[in-house]
Amino acid sequence: MNVTVLLFASYADALGARSLDLDVRDGATVAELLDGISARAGTGRLPPSPLVAVNQRYAKPDQALARGDEVAILPPVAGG
Amino acid sequence: MNVTVLLFASYADALGARSLDLDVRDGATVAELLDGISARAGTGRLPPSPLVAVNQRYAKPDQALARGDEVAILPPVAGG
Amino acid sequence: MRAALRHEPLRPAALLEEVSSVSAGATVLFVGTVRDVNEGRAVTGIEYSAYEAMALAEMARITEEARSHFGVERLVLEHRVGTLALGDASVVIAVAHAHRAPALDAARYVIEELKRRVPVWKREHYADGTREWVDPANAAEPAGHVP
Amino acid sequence: MRAALRHEPLRPAALLEEVSSVSAGATVLFVGTVRDVNEGRAVTGIEYSAYEAMALAEMARITEEARSHFGVERLVLEHRVGTLALGDASVVIAVAHAHRAPALDAARYVIEELKRRVPVWKREHYADGTREWVDPANAAEPAGHVP
Numbered sequence: 001m002n003v004t005v006l007l008f009a010s011y012a013d014a015l016g017a018r019s020l021d022l023d024v025r026d027g028a029t030v031a032e033l034l035d036g037i038s039a040r041a042g043t044g045r046l047p048p049s050p051l052v053a054v055n056q057r058y059a060k061p062d063q064a065l066a067r068g069d070e071v072a073i074l075p076p077v078a079g080g
Numbered sequence: 081m082n083v084t085v086l087l088f089a090s091y092a093d094a095l096g097a098r099s100l101d102l103d104v105r106d107g108a109t110v111a112e113l114l115d116g117i118s119a120r121a122g123t124g125r126l127p128p129s130p131l132v133a134v135n136q137r138y139a140k141p142d143q144a145l146a147r148g149d150e151v152a153i154l155p156p157v158a159g160g
Numbered sequence: 161m162r163a164a165l166r167h168e169p170l171r172p173a174a175l176l177e178e179v180s181s182v183s184a185g186a187t188v189l190f191v192g193t194v195r196d197v198n199e200g201r202a203v204t205g206i207e208y209s210a211y212e213a214m215a216l217a218e219m220a221r222i223t224e225e226a227r228s229h230f231g232v233e234r235l236v237l238e239h240r241v242g243t244l245a246l247g248d249a250s251v252v253i254a255v256a257h258a259h260r261a262p263a264l265d266a267a268r269y270v271i272e273e274l275k276r277r278v279p280v281w282k283r284e285h286y287a288d289g290t291r292e293w294v295d296p297a298n299a300a301e302p303a304g305h306v307p
Numbered sequence: 308m309r310a311a312l313r314h315e316p317l318r319p320a321a322l323l324e325e326v327s328s329v330s331a332g333a334t335v336l337f338v339g340t341v342r343d344v345n346e347g348r349a350v351t352g353i354e355y356s357a358y359e360a361m362a363l364a365e366m367a368r369i370t371e372e373a374r375s376h377f378g379v380e381r382l383v384l385e386h387r388v389g390t391l392a393l394g395d396a397s398v399v400i401a402v403a404h405a406h407r408a409p410a411l412d413a414a415r416y417v418i419e420e421l422k423r424r425v426p427v428w429k430r431e432h433y434a435d436g437t438r439e440w441v442d443p444a445n446a447a448e449p450a451g452h453v454p
Contacts, residue, residue: 008358009428010440053426056361072358072426078441079355079362079386079427080260080339080398080418088211089281090293133279136214152211152279158294159208159215159239159280160192160251160271160407173320176336182343182393188414189323189336195405196329246329258342264415267335271407 001026003033003065006072014045024065030054031061033071050074081106083113083145086152094125104145110134111141113151130154161227163219163237165212170240175254179234184256186263190271192251194244198294202287208241208250211279215239222273226255229269230262237270239280250282308374310366310384312359317387322401326381331403333410337418339398341391345441349434355388355397358426362386369420373402376416377409384417386427397429 005020012018020043022036030052037043051074052059065071085100092098100123102116110132117123131154132139145151172191180187194206223235234256244250253270257263275296282294319338327334341353370382381403391397400417404410422443429441 006358008426009356009430013440053358053361056358056364058424070360072361074358074426075428075440076442076444077422077424077426078429078443079357079425080422086211088279089209089283093293133211133214136211136217138277150213152214154211154279155281155293156295156297157275157277157279158282158296159210159278160275172323176319176323176338180338180340180394182340185340185342187338187340189338190407190411191323191327191334191336192407193327193329193331193334195332197405247327258344260337260339260418264337264411264418268411271411 001028001067003069003071005033005037006070008072008074010075011046011050011073015042026067027064029061030059030063030065033065034061037073046073051076081108081147083149083151085113085117086150088152088154090155091126091130091153095122106147107144109141110139110143110145113145114141117153126153131156161223161233161235163216163223165210165216165219166238166240167242170238170249170252172249172252172254175236175238175252178236179254179256181234181256183258184234184263185258186260187254187256188263188267190251190253190267191249192271194246194248194250196246198284199298201284203246203284204287205243205245205285206250207243207283207285208239209281210239210241212241215278215280218278219274222270222277225273226266226270230257230266232257232262232266235266235270237274239274239278241280308370308380308382310363310370312357312363312366313385313387314389317385317396317399319396319399319401322383322385322399325383326401326403328381328403330405331381331410332405333407334401334403335410335414337398337400337414338396339418341393341395341397343393345431346445348431350393350431351434352390352392352432353397354390354430354432355386356428357386357388359388362425362427365425366421369417369424372420373413373417377404377413379404379409379413382413382417384421386421386425388427
C-alpha cells in the first residue's frame with residue numbers, strides 16, 4: 001500500500017519536502033515503515049528512530065498501519 | 081517591668097481590647113508572660129498556648145523579654 | 161522583589177506586567193480569591209485584618225527566602241486587607257524566572273509559607289447573616305502551624 | 308476546558324479572566340515567553356511551527372488528563388505559532404480551582420506534558436543572523452522524550 005509520511009520542522013528542511021510517499025506491504029508496522037524511509041535516497045539526515053505519529057497519536061514500533069492512516073515522523077518536540 | 085501585649089482578630093474580640101498591660105519580672109520569658117496572661121481575669125477565652133511574636137518575629141517559650149519589646153499574641157493565622 | 165499589604169483592590173494583571181521581563185522564560189501568577197462556599201457554608205464576603213507591621217516583615221522574609229532557595233529575582237507578593245466581596249483577590253503572587261521550574265516552585269513556596277506564617281486573619285460573612293473568624297486548623301485544607 | 312493554537316498574539320490577562328470564578332479560591336496563570344538568551348546565545352526571536360492537527364489533539368488530551376487527575380474544571384491552554392519577538396508569550400495556561408494545591412499541580416502538569424508531548428517546534432533567530440532548530444535534548448532544562 002502507499003503511505004504518505006508527513007514531515008515537519010528540521011526534518012522537512014533536511015529533506016526539502018513536507019512529505020514522503022512510500023510503498024510498504026499491506027499491514028506493515030511502524031518499524032517496517034521506518035526501514036523503508038531509511039532505504040530511500042536522501043534520508044540519511046534523519047535519525048534512525050524518529051518519533052512516529054499515526055492518526056495524530058504517538059505510535060510504537062510494532063503498531064500495524066492501515067490504508068488511509070495519517071502518518072508523520074516528528075523531530076524532538078520543543079514547544080512551550 | 082511592664083509589657084504591653086497586642087491582641088488581634090478573635091483574641092481582641094474575646095477580650096474586648098486591642099492590648100493588655102502586664103507586669104512581669106525583668107527578663108521574664110515568653111512562657112512566664114503567658115502564665116501572667118492566664119492569671120488575669122477575663123482571659124479564659126484565650127487558648128493556653130497561643131502563638132507569640134516578639135518584635136514582629138515568632139518567639140519560642142524560652143525566649144527572654146527585654147524592656148521595650150513589641151509583644152503580641154496571635155490567633156491561628158488565616159491569610160491567603 | 162517586594163511585598164505589600166493593600167487596603168484597595170489588588171490588580172493581578174498589573175503585577176504580572178511588573179515582573180515580566182525579556183530575560184524571563186516563565187512567568188507565574190497565583191491569585192487567591194474569595195469564594196462563594198467554604199466548608200459547606202454559603203459565604204457573602206470576608207473581612208481580612210492583619211498585624212500589619214509583622215505581616216509586612218514576614219512577607220518580606222518569605223520573598224527573600226524564595227530568592228535564596230529558587231534564585232528568583234523578580235517576585236511581587238501583595239495581600240489585601242479590609243472587606244472583600246465574592247471573587248475579589250485576597251492575595252497575588254507574581255514571579256518570573258529564566259526557567260519554569262524555579263518560577264513554579266517559588267510561587268508555591270510563597271503561598272504555602274504565607275498561609276503558614278503571615279499574621280493575617282479572616283472573618284467570613286455567611287448568607288444567614290452570621291460572621292465567624294476562620295481557624296484553618298478546622299479546615300479541609302489546613303494552613304499548618306507555626307513555628 | 309479548552310485548548311487552542313493561535314497565529315495571533317496570546318493575551319494572558321484575558322485567559323486569567325476567562326477561568327476566574329466565584330467558586331474558585333485559587334487561580335494560576337503560567338506564561339512562557341521568548342527570552343533574550345538561550346544556552347548562552349543572544350536570541351532575537353523565535354519561529355514556532357506545529358503539526359497543528361496533532362498538537363491540538365494532544366493539547367486537548369492533556370487538559371482532559373488534568374481534569375481527571377486534579378479535578379480542575381476551569382482550564383485553558385493556548386500555544387502560539389508563527390514568528391515571535393522577545394517577550395512575546397509562546398504558551399499560556401490558566402487554571403482555577405476551589406483550592407490552591409490542585410490549581411498549582413494542574414498548571415505544572417500541563418506545562419510539563421506540553422513540553423514532552425505536543426508536536427511544536429521552534430527555530431531560534433540569533434543576534435549573529437543565524438537560525439537553528441532547537442532540540443531540547445541538548446538543553447539545560449530538557450523537555451523529556453516521548454513515548
